[in-house]
Amino acid sequence: MLRVAFLIPLLPLAGFVILLLSGRKLGNPLAGWLATIMVAASFVVTVVVFAGLFRLPAGGRSYTQNWFTWISAGHLHVNMGLLVDPLSMTMAAFVTGVSALIHLYSIGYMEHDEDFPKFFLYLNLFVAAMLLLVLANNFLLLFLGWEGVGVCSYFLIGFWFERDTASSAAKKAMIFNRIGDAAFLVALFLIYERTGSLDYHTVFSHLGSVGEPSLVAMGVLLFAGAVGKSAQIPLYPWLADAMEGPTPVSALIHAATMVTAGVYLMCRINPILYRAPDAAHVIAIIGAVTALLGATIACAQNDIKKILAYSTISQLGYMFLAAGIGAYDAAIFLMLTHAFYKALLFLGAGSVIHAMNDDQDVKTMGALARLMPITAVTFFIGWLSIGGLPVFSGFWSKGDVLLNGYGFSPALWVVGALTAVLTAYYLGRAYLLVFRGQQRWVEARKPGDRAGLKPHDPSWVMSVPLIVLGALSAVGGLINLPIHPDLDFLDRWLSPVFASRLFQHHWGLGGVWTFALIDAALALLGVALAVALWGHASERPAFEPVVLQRAWYIDWAYDRFIARPSTEVAIETSSVVEAKGIDGAVNGFAWLVRSTARHLRKVQTGYVRNYALGLAGGLVLVLAYVLTRAS
């Protein structure tokens, strides 16, 4: 059963190729259905392989499939091949599952777009690249997937390329990612130099002979790559701009899957991080600070997608916090549940945006719950899940992170707990402003009324994903319950990958329950704050300070201190150094020759073809001279 693993990335890739060749002919909606079926089929194959892996004894759950040699030069040898293990299959399962749902949703969401087939072409390519990323058996193939998802993200953020904001956002995302990628590349060079390989297995089995400074450098450089891809401090500003892409893209790429690639990478390199605790600490601290920073900004945004974007940055911070302290299974647990509820929230937001005729400002919404019950209920579940209300999935996964965070360092817990309150608060604000309170939009009085709106729940292709994700968000915690040692399925499933390198603080059942109560209290506090402040009001300037609305002015600082000065440097280089300096010297030399040669005017015809003839003649003369001398 494991042999069919190659089909997992191949099916969406085949979908891409088919759409490339005949997407226009298939048209709307066939192209969308084809893409959806390809991803769904990939999900089915994933389940089959997953089951095959599950049937093996826990110690033997690792299967490598090499296709062919990709690059071989000098001592470097890199294969195209897959690694099937509990970590990669967990990733593949949720990536294909969530992707299939979002593909289905997109058939409805994009139905009026003139580039409908192209959208699904990019989407399928994205899924293929993402699957290569998680299934690769070596760092370089992972990097191929890594760059592949980055390129697809570029295409999809700029999907509505006629909007300047969209094309600029796409470019910005690519460039921020590339900064991280440069660090990633240097890490690969270092790994190759020190271990002679880029294959996971070979690299990890030779770490013992690598010095700690090198290991720290590898860890930090790979983390720098992750910082770009997963939008952490300082490379996060692109993610808010990335919301220019169609909403299903935000749900799939910029919430559920691609941005979690950095977390996956950190979990994958756990043998390196285990030997480089300094690097791991950097990851945990950056993660914690990003979690808090993202949450504060999300409290003051008015664009519903920006709220969710900063929320994603914040949640990813939690995951890095967990990975940095070595609680990899907590990071993966949070990643899974986050994929469910954040995809749900984004799709819900998309449904609202549709209903509002592409308006995204929560301040102009309100009282939509009665008109869009499915959207409202599922969004409500999403809020409670991300907020960490008991029994919802986020309660368990975030609790897992906080629990281990406290065990590692109470300071990390304090930051995480504060973030937890803010999380329950800012999404409560969003929910209440959108679905409750006063109606702040104009209703269409009669058919064809252009100024008015007639909000309603979306068609079934869009509702089904909402409902499925809503259910998963509600009960997703079941895969890993800490309350009984037999119920932590995910931890046990992943344990062969992390082995003894896993950080797990053992509190005993009493400790677990204590923390569960504290978490519940934090979540309720956030919910209570949201209801008290936003239950009946839509404007509270004191709680939306400009500094937070402007995201701590960090984007502004990037522009002011990096983008603009470097543009000026480039302009100066081009117009002064290049034109006047280097080329000036060349032309100056030519001028010097010309003016000293004024005496030789008679031969100075000015036609280079005469010089060419002169060259040929000269060559003949030299040859003749040499010949006569020799004979």
Next chain:
Amino acid sequence: MTSTFPYLTTLILLPAGAAVVIALIPSAQRRLVQVVGFVASLAVLGIASAATVAFTSGYGGYQFVSSHQWISVFGISWSLGMDGISLFLVLMTGLLFPIALAASGERAADKSFVAWILVLEAGCLGGFLALDLLLFFVFFELTLVPVYFVIAGWGHERRGYAAGKFFLYTLGASAFLFVGILALVAIHASQTGVTTFDVRALTDTHLSGTAGVLLFLGFTAAFAVKMPLFPFHTWSPDAYREAPAAGSLLLAGVMAKLGAYGIIRFDLALFPRAVVTLAPLLLSLGAIGIIYGAIVAAVERDLKRLVAYSSLAHLGFIVIGAFAISREALTGAVLQMVNHGLYTAALFILIALLYKRLGTFSVKEMRGLQRRMPVLAGVFTLVMLASIGVPGLNGFVGEFLILAGTFLTHRWWAVVATAGVVLAAVYLLWAYQQAFQGKPTIEAGAVHDLSWREGLTLAPLVILIVLLGIFPGPLLNRIGPSVTQVVTHVEVVAHQRPPQVGSPGVALRTTGAQR
């Protein structure tokens, strides 16, 4: 190797002969000129392909060697040979010339245009195949004349200035090469009593430190200008800009490689100790070229000049790969010469197609083209991503090998060069945004998308760009043994220890044939 067919001599004489034939056709017979020119260039491609098939992989030395005394008193001979380093440059040359003709439209029926292009092909192939230094020099110089006439005759507005600048600049630099060749031969003759221009014999010349450095500088001056290498590049934006599409394509795709090839074939073989001594200088110039080219390209509005500066950056990578003296880096450099030829050719063709439709090279006058020409925009995107070095496409493989190999021997240069990875994204994405995104300014239907004929011209390049990104193996297997020979030679002569990869006991180094 056992084959008796004179592949290499045919490769040079066929286009040269075809040029003569075309010169004899009356210029009114335009279709005949076009057909003969195109068929001749296809025939060259066929022979180059046959040679590739007949080429023995796994062997690092010269194959198909053909040696005929030419001017025996001076030991000058018609000496040709092909190894893994020249093999794919020859094949790429064979591919790019018919494509250049196909992309030239009506000009491919101009008698003198086609004749000059074929002369250029003979010159380029001769340069890649010559084992005799004087023969190499003759071919190296021979290429100037057709390019001069192609730019001056069929170029854009400032063609006269650009052609003259190109000609004089490269000619001036070649003088150093000529003097260097004569001096090297003289030193060799005084040591052995044998006058020969054969590079294989000259490899054994014993050079003092100073002599080696001076000769190295003389040779490298010519190669550096030809590539071009920073800061000897300023002829190239003008020449690339003013040349017709075929000219820019061949200048950047093929002729630039003559310079890089010269460095690998002659500098590394003849002056290993000087190479090691001066490597930091050359690596620095390469790294500066990468950063500098990208910075200037970032504010360049003219697409052709932008590609010229981007080429400066890309050739910087190749120079770094050549001077890093590691197997990975040199393999990457050779591969990257081919890769750069492919995507740069495609870029110049696409730019020419835009010019044909819009009459401008300036991105300021382009807007929203993706809406009007989706297929052309798609191809442009793919080629752009290859040029940026996105893995899965051909540019990445070479770039990665260069950087990984350089990291082993010259770590910090590799780190600086890696920054070029970021910058390449900046200028190309910016240009793409300007030209292809935004609200279209031209009416629907005012321009047509890629035609079948244009698509067919681009298809081989596009296919190879994808294929070589995923299956570079067939190339790497043939380049590898020759690269190992060259690098081992430098290491042995210059007493360099091969870079250590992996911890002791982990790495089982597999070195090929030792010289």
